[in-house]
Amino acid sequence: MDNVDDARDELEKILNETEYTNYSDQSSTIFSIWLEKAKIWIADQLDQLFPALKTTSMLAGPILTIIIVITLLLMVTVLFFVIRNRSRKRKFRETPPLQSTQEIDWSYQMHVTEAMKQEDLEKFSSATRHLFIALLLYFHEKEWLEARIWKTNWEYYEELKKVNQQSADQFQHLAYFFDEATYGEREVQKEDYVQFQKEVMKYLSEADE
Template sequence: MGNIDEAKEELEKILNEKEYTDYSDQSSTIFSNWWEKVENRLADQLEQSFPSLEKISMLAELILTIIIVAVLALIAIALFIIVRNHGRKRKFREATPLQAMKEIDWSYQMHLTEAMKLEKLEKFSSATRHLFLALLLYFHEKEWLEARIWKTNWEYFEELKKVNQQSADQFHHLAYFFDEATYGEREVQKEEYVQFRKVVMTYLVEVDE
């Protein structure tokens, strides 16, 4: 107990010393000093460029504030994009597109027919799902991959890479959109769906669009 009391007294002594107090004061004012220097420099530039302009210092402070807010906003946007992309990659590696035996027992033509029915009902998110499954099972029939309920899109992508790199890259892009429509609770718009269907149909050449 005596050691603890001695340690407390020693700490209080250090905190009360002039050197520590001076260092603390210096640290607390370093930002304000930097701000003032930058503001003065900006004010000098504005005064040289616009000598007739009044209240230069206020304008300089306003401009500096706007710049800092803009930079912070850009940082926030960048962080949001990084987090979102990380989430998309995680879903891509973990999500399994085939959810039931019925889905894998259907042929790709059956999934395509179902997609066309849902498209007419303007249920574009559900139609997107069936279009993607049609593509997946089409690749299965071509023996470019082996469709299984437990497999993820990442595993299918790795299998496709061994057969056709271009198709694998296209599948990668389509799978991200499929994940957002199926697991991300994204309401697919008609224009997005039409573009998605256009790409899928370049593979399903045996079926009339």
Template sequence: MVNVDEARDELEKILSKREYTIYHDQSNNIFATWWEKAKKWIAEQLERLFPSLEATNTAAEWLIAIIIAVVVILLAVTIFFIVRNRNRKRLFREKTPLHSTKELDWSYHMHLSEAKKQEHSEKHTLATRHLFLALLLYFHDKEWLEARIWKTNWEYYEELKKVNRQWADQFYHLASFFDEATYGEREVEIEEYIQFRTEVMKWLGESDEVV
């Protein structure tokens, strides 16, 4: 207990020293000066923009607060998208869409049927998975890429890019959603699934005409 009292007394002595109080006061003065200048500048701008409106310090304070809030929100949104894109790229380069030889041995028709089955059970995440595997194996049948258990979507993207760059970009978009749904621990909503299914079925139903 004595040591605690001594430490508290020593801390009080340090805080009461002139050097500390001067530094503390200077910091407060700098912030106060900056704040007053900012309010004055904004008040002047408001008077220029709205001559009939009497700009006050209160209005300037509110405007500064709004600007700070907007900047914070924009930063938060930017950070969110940066982190999400990094996670997507990491999944794209590290995870393999095919998990077993059984999935590879299935035809794309079988995966398509399984997707419809899962869709009817309202298991849209699983349905998304089988739709994507159906697309992947369809590309394999077309010899646009070579499906293997150990390959990642990034490798499939690179293979498809050699065939057609536009197709590869479309595949990248679908594969990114697949990775996020499969490995991102998120449930696919019905609206997202319908959009994904529509894009996949365009490939499965119209690719013969494209080629």
């Protein structure tokens, strides 16, 4: 029992020592120091933009804190979209849309038929894939590009640009949606699929006219 009391007394002594107290205080106030510096920096910027505005009186109030929180949220939002955009571009440049010889051996009409079957089953991600490949093979049939298993959507886009810039831009837009549907980043909803289908069928309907 005496050993327990001695250990407790020793622990209390350590906690009350200046070095430990200073370390604890430093850890607990680091955010406050950063926040205060951020307030001063923002106040300086506001002073430069609006000289008539007296920002020094705002430092002790919640206004600058709100501004800082909003700024941080905006920064996080921008960072999210930048990372997302880079990820989309990387997939667009690196991932071939055709994954097997069977897909390229089918005609684009066969892919359209399969897309309709998947649509009836409400498997919109699969239907999206077949429709996109149908469009790709349609462009191949028109000799606007040359479909190959190893080619990426970026390479197809570059080929289309040489023939039809408007179609190339539309293809790029559809390819981004295809990438999100195929690689699991986006669960395709019926409304999204219907819009995608309309845009693809604008091209494919030309072949039936």
